Amino acid sequence: MDNLRATEKDLNAKLQSLLVGQKVPSAKVTLWQERVAILLQQSPREDYENLGRCLCRCTPNLLHRYRLGKKVSRKLQQVIGLDKEGNDLSLVANDPQQPFIVERPTKPTFGMDSVLERLWTYFDKEDNSIIGIWGLGGVGKTTLLNEFNNALEKKRADYHVVINIEVSNSETLLNVVDIQQMIADRLGVPLKDNDSEILRAKVLLRAFKETKFVLLLDDVRNEFSLEDVGIPTPGRENHCKLIIASRSEDVCIKMGAHQCLIEMQCLEKEAAWEMFCSNLTRRAKREIDENNAIREHAMAIFRSCGGLPLALNVVGRAVAGSKDPREWRRAAKAMKAYPSRIPGVDDMFAKLKYSYDRLDGALQKCFLYCTLFPDYGSIKKDQLVDYWIAEGLIAPATLPDEGRPTHHDLSDEGYSIIGQLICKSLLQSRDMEKVKMHRIIRRLGRELVDPGRFLVQAGQGLEEAPEAEDWRGFTRISLMSNDLKELPVSPNCGNLLTLLIQHNPNLEKLSPRFFKYMSSLRVLDLSYTAITKLPEIDALVNLEYLNLCYTRITALPKRLWVLKQLRHLNLSKTSALKEIPNGTISKLNKLRVVNLYRSNYGIWEVEDLNLDELRELDILGITIYSEAVLRKLKRTDPLAKSTHLLSLKYCERMESILLSDLKHMEHLEELHVDSCNELKDLIPENNERKASCLKELTLANLPNLEKVLVRSVRHHLQNLCKLSIHWCPKLEEVTWVLHLESLERLIISDCHGIANIVEERINGMQEMIPTLTSGDSEIYSGNEINEIRATEELNGGPMHCKNGFSRLKTIILKDLPKLESICHARDFACLESIRVEACPNLKGLPLVHNCKAEKLKQICGSRDWWNNLVWEENTKAIFSAHFTPI
Numbered sequence: 001m002d003n004l005r006a007t008e009k010d011l012n013a014k015l016q017s018l019l020v021g022q023k024v025p026s027a028k029v030t031l032w033q034e035r036v037a038i039l040l041q042q043s044p045r046e047d048y049e050n051l052g053r054c055l056c057r058c059t060p061n062l063l064h065r066y067r068l069g070k071k072v073s074r075k076l077q078q079v080i081g082l083d084k085e086g087n088d089l090s091l092v093a094n095d096p097q098q099p100f101i102v103e104r105p106t107k108p109t110f111g112m113d114s115v116l117e118r119l120w121t122y123f124d125k126e127d128n129s130i131i132g133i134w135g136l137g138g139v140g141k142t143t144l145l146n147e148f149n150n151a152l153e154k155k156r157a158d159y160h161v162v163i164n165i166e167v168s169n170s171e172t173l174l175n176v177v178d179i180q181q182m183i184a185d186r187l188g189v190p191l192k193d194n195d196s197e198i199l200r201a202k203v204l205l206r207a208f209k210e211t212k213f214v215l216l217l218d219d220v221r222n223e224f225s226l227e228d229v230g231i232p233t234p235g236r237e238n239h240c241k242l243i244i245a246s247r248s249e250d251v252c253i254k255m256g257a258h259q260c261l262i263e264m265q266c267l268e269k270e271a272a273w274e275m276f277c278s279n280l281t282r283r284a285k286r287e288i289d290e291n292n293a294i295r296e297h298a299m300a301i302f303r304s305c306g307g308l309p310l311a312l313n314v315v316g317r318a319v320a321g322s323k324d325p326r327e328w329r330r331a332a333k334a335m336k337a338y339p340s341r342i343p344g345v346d347d348m349f350a351k352l353k354y355s356y357d358r359l360d361g362a363l364q365k366c367f368l369y370c371t372l373f374p375d376y377g378s379i380k381k382d383q384l385v386d387y388w389i390a391e392g393l394i395a396p397a398t399l400p401d402e403g404r405p406t407h408h409d410l411s412d413e414g415y416s417i418i419g420q421l422i423c424k425s426l427l428q429s430r431d432m433e434k435v436k437m438h439r440i441i442r443r444l445g446r447e448l449v450d451p452g453r454f455l456v457q458a459g460q461g462l463e464e465a466p467e468a469e470d471w472r473g474f475t476r477i478s479l480m481s482n483d484l485k486e487l488p489v490s491p492n493c494g495n496l497l498t499l500l501i502q503h504n505p506n507l508e509k510l511s512p513r514f515f516k517y518m519s520s521l522r523v524l525d526l527s528y529t530a531i532t533k534l535p536e537i538d539a540l541v542n543l544e545y546l547n548l549c550y551t552r553i554t555a556l557p558k559r560l561w562v563l564k565q566l567r568h569l570n571l572s573k574t575s576a577l578k579e580i581p582n583g584t585i586s587k588l589n590k591l592r593v594v595n596l597y598r599s600n601y602g603i604w605e606v607e608d609l610n611l612d613e614l615r616e617l618d619i620l621g622i623t624i625y626s627e628a629v630l631r632k633l634k635r636t637d638p639l640a641k642s643t644h645l646l647s648l649k650y651c652e653r654m655e656s657i658l659l660s661d662l663k664h665m666e667h668l669e670e671l672h673v674d675s676c677n678e679l680k681d682l683i684p685e686n687n688e689r690k691a692s693c694l695k696e697l698t699l700a701n702l703p704n705l706e707k708v709l710v711r712s713v714r715h716h717l718q719n720l721c722k723l724s725i726h727w728c729p730k731l732e733e734v735t736w737v738l739h740l741e742s743l744e745r746l747i748i749s750d751c752h753g754i755a756n757i758v759e760e761r762i763n764g765m766q767e768m769i770p771t772l773t774s775g776d777s778e779i780y781s782g783n784e785i786n787e788i789r790a791t792e793e794l795n796g797g798p799m800h801c802k803n804g805f806s807r808l809k810t811i812i813l814k815d816l817p818k819l820e821s822i823c824h825a826r827d828f829a830c831l832e833s834i835r836v837e838a839c840p841n842l843k844g845l846p847l848v849h850n851c852k853a854e855k856l857k858q859i860c861g862s863r864d865w866w867n868n869l870v871w872e873e874n875t876k877a878i879f880s881a882h883f884t885p886i
Contacts, residue, residue, distance in 0.1 A: 039075070098188045101153055101162045104146035108278065110309070111271025112144055115264060119148060122260045123241060129234040132252025133245045135264030136425040136438060137352045138310025141245040142166075144264065145218050148243070152214060159241075161186060164216040179229055180204060187211070197228075204230025212239050220246040221354070223254040247355050250423040266307030266438065275309060276302050279316030287323060297328035304335045304375075306439035310351070314344040339443050349444050355424045356448065365393050366417050367426055370437050371445035372478035372500060374459025378434035385414030386568055386593075390523045390545035391497060407567075407592040407618040432721075457482070458500070468492065479504070480525070490516050498523040502547070510535045526551060527570070538562050548574060549595070555579035561587040568593040572621055572645070577601040586610035597621030597645035598672055603629055611639055619667075621645030627654040640664035647672040656681040659692070659716040670696040682708045684716035692716050700726040710736035718742060726750055733759040738804030738823075744830070749814035757813075758804070758823035806830070809855075813839055827852040836861040837886065843868065849875045860884045 109116065122128045133141055149164045163186045165179060180200045184191045189207045191200050208231065215231065226233055226242075233256070234240035244252050252261055267275065277285055288295045301319060305311035319331050319342075334341045340349065359367060366388055373379050388394045389410045396405040396413050418435060421427040428436045437445075446456065455466065455474045459481040468488035471477060476498040484504040490513040497520055501507065507529040514535050515521070521540055525547040532552045537543075543563050547570040556571075558581045566588050571577060572595045580601060585594065591614050596603075602625035603609065611617065620642040624630050630648065634640050643665045648657075655678050662668060671694060673679065679702050697720055699705060705728045710717065720740050725731065727750040735758045737743060748754065804823070809830050813819065814837040825848040832855050836842060842865075847853060849872060856879070859866075863885045869876070 098161060098186060100156050100160070101149065102164065102186070104149050104164060106146050106150060107143050108275075109140075109143060109147055110275040110278070111267040112140060112147070115262060116144060116147060118262055119144070119243075122262070123243075126236060128260045129236065129240065130242045130244070130256040131260040131262070132249070132255070132257025133243065133262045133264060134247065134249045134252050134425070136266070136308065136428075136441070137247050137355060138308055138348065138440075139264045139266060139425075140309045141264055142218055143309070145216050145243065145245055149216055155214070158239075159212045159214050161211060162214045162216070163187075164218070166218045168219045168221065176229055183230065201228060201230035205232060208232050214241045214243070216243045216245075218245045220244050220251055220255070221248070221358070223251050226255075247425045248423050249425075250420075267309060267312070268307065272305070272307040272312055273302060276305065276312045276316045279313055280320050284320060284322055291325065293325045294328050297325065297332040300332040301328070301335050304332075304339075304439055304443075308438065308440050310348055311440045314348045315342060318343045318345070340447060348440075349447060352441065352444050353448075355426055356444070358424065359420075359426075362393060362395075363417060363420060367421055368445055368449055368454075369393065369476075370421075370427065371442050371449060371454065372456055372458065372476060372480075372498070373437065373442075374481050375439050375442060376459060377481075378430050378436050380434055381415065381418055382411075382433070384418070384435070385411055386545060387498065387523050388414050388417070390568060392522075404616075454478075471496070487511070487514060489513060492517045494518070494520060496521050500525045501529065502527040504529050506530060508532065508552075512536055515539050522565075532576070533557075541565065544568065546570070550574070552576045556581065556584055558584070560584045563588060565590060567591060567616075570595045571599050571601070572597040574599045574601065580609065583610065586613040589614065590616060592616050593619040595619070595621035595645065596623055597670065598647045599623050602647075602649060605629060612636065617642050619644050621647075621670075623647040623649060625650050627651045634662055634664050637664060641666060643668055645670045647674065648676060649674045651676045652678065654679055656683060659684045659694075662692075667693055669693050670698075672698040672700070673702065674698070674700045675702075677703055680704050680706050684708065684710055692719065694720055696720070696722040696724075698724040698726070699728055700724070702728045704730060706730045708734070708736055710739045721745065723747070729753050733757065735759045742807060743805070744807055745810045745812075746808060747810075747812040747814075748816065749812070750816075752815075752817055754816055755818045756821050756823075757819070758821075760824055809833070811835070813837070813842070815839075817841065822846050825851055828856070829854075831856050833858040834860070835886075836865060839865070843870050845869065845879075847875065847879055848872050849878055856882055858882055858884050860886050862886060 119131065119133070122131050133144065135141060145164065149162060152159075152162045155162075163183060165182050167179065176197045177200070180197070181191060183204055184200075184207075187204070187207045189203060191203060195203075205227070215234070231242075232238060232240065234242045242256075244255055244257055246252050249261065249263070252258075266272070277288075280288075288298045298319075301315060302312075305315055315335065319328065322328050322331065331342065339345050356364065356367065369388065369391070370379060370384070385394070389407070394410050394413050394417070396409040418427065422429050422435065426437075426441055428438060430436050446454070452473055453475045455471070455477045457466070458478045462479065462482040462484060465479060465484050465487050468491040471488065471491035471493040473495060474493060475495050477493070477496060478498075478500040480500045481503040483506055484501075485506045485508070487501070487507070487510060489511040494517055496518050499518070499521060500523070502525045505528065509531060512535045515537055516539050519539050519541060521543055523545045524540070524543060525545075527547045527549045528551070530552050532554055534548075534553070534557050537557055538559060540563055542565050544565050545568040546563070546566060547568075549570045549572040551574060553571075553574055554576045555578060560581070561584055567590050569585070569588070569591060570593070574596075577600050585591070586609065594611065594614070594617060600623075602623040604625050611620065617638070620639060621644060622633075624633065624647065630651070633643070641664065644667050646662075646665065646668055648654075648671075654676050657673065657679065659682070673682070682699070682705070694717060697717065699708075717740055719742050721742055722745040723737065723740065723743060724747040725734065726747075729750075729752050731751050732753045733756050734748070734754070737746060738758060748757070805826065805828060807830050808828060809832045811822070811831070811833070812835045813822075814835075816839045819839045819842045821842070821844065823846050825846045828846075829852055831853050834845065834856075835858075845859070859879060859882045861883075866883055866885070
């Protein structure tokens, strides 16, 4: 009996230690405990003593003694059996039955309804097994996942378990053991501490084998193999789902979420303001409503957060109890100039800084360079890359066969860097041409920069520049986008590498000695200023990039040739430029980029600038004033191949342009045809049936232009993104635009002959382009006409376009007095904005209640024009919310 009590005591002690680990007694142990308790209550010791008394006193009732002996014997056998059974019990406790979901704490989901709905849409599709959510740190990915985690309760019938894990990889790889243990705990699977990662992964894979799971992995910073951890790859076969949240789009893609990616954006203004105010006291909110001064400061603080939820909460809590206007003013100034002085901002920066720390040294420098731009607005990708190249921040991954990296090689590498910064949420993509840096990320960048190296006062409305002594010691100075009228006479800044002065429209001149102490300068941008000439430039012996576009400069310095390191010279759109001293440009033998596109300085003879002497020239932008020069240029192979931007102006006796004649200009991206008074036809056919690189076409001031002929399926304008037509009075329609399948932006103005943008004849549901006319035989050869007619017969009639305007984003129509229609109603999958000015006869838009125009944001026009539009029934109400009066 004592042995049984000892066994029970040992078993209870073991069980107690396991219960601390949230385990529960096994069914066998519970049954054994119950049986022991009953037996101990009916102890055989008393029966044994009674039996002894019967024997000693010679009790005559032998039958009773016999029965008592049998009872004692049975109980002793039970004791021995229970004692042995207790010692043999191997599984004392089991893991508890795991809940389907472990509920996560949630926060108010300001402005997240649409992204949550999109996540559910992806999740509910059977083919979508892996979903990636990416975005800037602090944008709300964790909040979204926690909300989604809790909402998965309604999917209990479809899955066995929901597992939500915050991964937060270390610098090298995630802690596999910790992740394995978290998964094992949710599955109720025991793992041995001394087992290897490989063995533990095998145990988990076996446990997952019959389990339909939803796995949420939050804050994944590096890609890793699921199976190495012990997670089977989700797919249609196992009916499992994986949702990954990361700051990096690239991580999501590499982990298999390439088909289902959701970028989390910062909040729109209304939701952001609601979140910001949710952190304030009632008194603070009342003061904002009642006090204009406080409201102005509060709005400045709010705007500086840029809709980033993390910043809205941190900064909102920091100013939550502010009462006095001076407190609000102080906070607004601190947020603008010294945000780390705001309580909690240092911790916020520490969280955001992880993405920066993960960059290599070269990418960190490229990222910090982006802080030179104003807080508001976009950054042009090509401009940023050109700066990086001139500063020496870019090295090509591999050298081409000829040994030296071309501008194209370096530019490609630069665009790759931009892509990496976007993927890591340190830059935001605006469109194909521009990026944006979030205000909080820019402030983080400026905190990381040595304050003695960067002087950034961009976009601050400055009317006076810093004093000369304040320029000393800086390596990069940005005063762009201000209202400066003059600069210091001769600032002493021998370490200066970059000077950005662009977009100061009232800056008319520089002191003759301005550049005297800038011998290290590599990047100089004076574009969009009113300067008429450059001062002495002899000191700029290391200058590699010079941008004078959109200035009023009338002549280049005679001593421009001293800039022996100059590789990039931008003189585009210099409307007053008249003189380039003979031999000046040809002596700059390191030039890779020369841009005179749409400059007033046009080329009358190819030999004018001796451009063929520039052996390293990769990119040429040029303005031509003669058809003879065009003929020579397209036959000069090196120059033709370098031509990316071509402006044809004042070309007399040029009646037609056949774009296939420009086939040697294989990199031509922009073509601007202006004031060629005798031009009648533009023919973009390509004899080799090979689409060109042309992305932008402008036709301006062409009084005799009658038609643009697009006939073949493979034509010269297949990649055209932007089309602008200005003052072409003889054009009556531009139906051919339907064939421009890449067209994103269409601008037509001052074309007084156009009654319809697209002339359409309905045959079924197809738009029909007018067929060949007898006059076309003068333009096309017999073989070409036969080919076009064969194509028409194959298609059952004249050439048609089923999906016209499929990529169109912007339509701008201005001063078209005869215009009556744009085109028949159709789907506009990408259309974002329509602007109509001075088109009094345009009474309708190609929009009906069931057309697809989900991305449409804005319809601009006069109030009278809008009120007089004729709509299908109930259609006006659908689109009224998009109208903006001008």
